[in-house]
Amino acid sequence: MCGLFISNNPEINLSSLNIIEKTLRFRGPDCSSGLIEHLGWKAYHSRLSIIDISSGVNQPVIDKQGGLLVFNGEILNYKELGQKYFKHNYTSDSILLSDLLAYDKLSLDELDGFFAFVYVAADGHIKNAARDCFGVKPLFFHQVGQYISFSSEPNTLKQLFNSEINSAAIEEYKATRAPIFSGSYFVNINTVEPGCCFIQGEYFNCLNYLSGDYIDFDLNKLKNALKKGLETRKVSDAPIGLLLSKGIDSNLLKEMGEFDKFYSIGFKGDADIEYLKSQNIAGLTIIECEVEDYANDFEFLLNLRGEPMSVPNEVLLYKVSKQAAQDGIKVLLSGEGADEFFAGYDRIFKWASVSKEFDLNVFLNMYCYIPPKKDSKLYQMFKELFASKVFVNTFETVRWFFIRYHMPVLFRRLDFSLMAAGIEGREPIANMHVFEQAVKISAQVLMGDIVGKLPLREIISQYKGDTFAYEKKVGFPVDIAKIFENKKQLSSYDLWFDENLKVLK
Secondary structure (H helix, E strand, C coil), X not given: CEEEEEECCCCCCHHHHHHHHHHHHHHCECEECCCEEECCEEEEEEECCCCCCCCCCCCCEECCCCCEEEXXXXXXXXXXXXXXXXXXXXXXXXXXXXXXXXXXXXXXXXXXXXXXXXXXXXXXXXXXXXXXXXXCCCCEEEEECCEEEEECCHHHHHHHHCCCXXXXXXXXXXXXXXXXXXXXCECCEEECCXXXXXXXXXXXXXXXXXCCCCCCCCHHHHHHHHHHHHHHHCCCCCCEEEECCCCHHHHHHHHHCCCCCEEEEEECCCHHHHHHHCCCCCCEEEEEECHHHHHHHHHHHHHHHCCCCCCCHHHHHHHHHHHHHHCCCCEEECCCCHHHHCCCCHHHHHHHHHCCCCCHHHHHHHHCCCCCCCCCHHHHXXXXXXXXXXXXXXXXXXXXXXXXXXXXXXXXXXXXXXXXXXXXXXXXXXCHHHHHHHCCCCHHHHCCCCCCCHHHHHHHHHHHHHHHHCCCCCCXXXXXXXXXXXXXXXXXHHHHHHHHHHHHC
């Protein structure tokens, strides 16, 4: 896990390094490349060492053909691909990726992992600028004419090019807690979309898998896919831990995997930590957050990020990750993806499972924190988005939206919060191993009368019993009114928005 920057814009020079270091170094505390010039490009990389940590293999990587690679993420099947294409035992996934690109052997859909990378060929032209299938890793860009700059953080680009605030993104933030259409909060700064290469276009579209071709549910096949996801996401030369709550997703990972260290956080009296305290779990660290600590960490994260955070839990994720980092942990696993793949947002997926026709107004009222008005630009964008696709039913319409647009927001908050503490976040459920099984399961099999995710609940019940498995989900609350002064007597949502939007003023 790292921070990358690369640009052919002549405005970027050694005097730019201070901004780049200030906004990207936190993503790679183990080493920094400085600003490297090659083929008319300036490249920077900060590294958090996870794979091949002792070899000193750092980036940017310049290959024997003269190409240049900057890469953020992990290619977890790098050993298998090394044998397949080069009959060589690779110890570095960065070098494997560099060789695949240099020798024109790269097939993006073969990569098992999470990644964002930019590759400039020996002729000085970009050959690849790609992001993983589900958008686990970020890749932002700023383009003016023939000049383009890529970065792991939009704040880097915003400061380098003095970008103005995108007002449309603020409306999106209040509805969805992220600029899901605008790409960033800043003018002329966008994002490479999940499953896309900036040069070669889309290589993965989850809608192609949501065809309604359901098969009889096979519990063993799902368990094997979950085990494969866990096995691959534990590929690391650095210590690993698990973020644990009372929810079925993290407990499923706990029961199916082997971990020595577990981490949980909350405020005193929270249901999650009170439950975990009662379980006497070996290797579990529980942090009880204080209001003053939360407020201080909030200010630190907001200034570091340079843009609003999506949800209050981001601060707690950062705080618990700081403790894990102090314990020597470099990788934390988490349960993201389960709700999107397996219909875990009970109310909205239950509606979708019984609705014969998709009703945009009903969907927006259920999904958005502040639903857009019908005469607004944002409402029209939602309308055009759903009208531009062909869906087999309402359930798959909603599942597509959650996978394609909602899930990357969760990845962004996990990625930033953990990276700010020097930790790599990984999601053993949100990968192709599990996805290919989940999309074959119909709404009728996924949804019960009260709760969703029934296949996952059936598996966890084998370990922890039916009472635990079928209990309705409890939220992970942060009482915002206890943390921030609320002179205007705002609602919790509005108070959170108000505090976060200060960073854009």
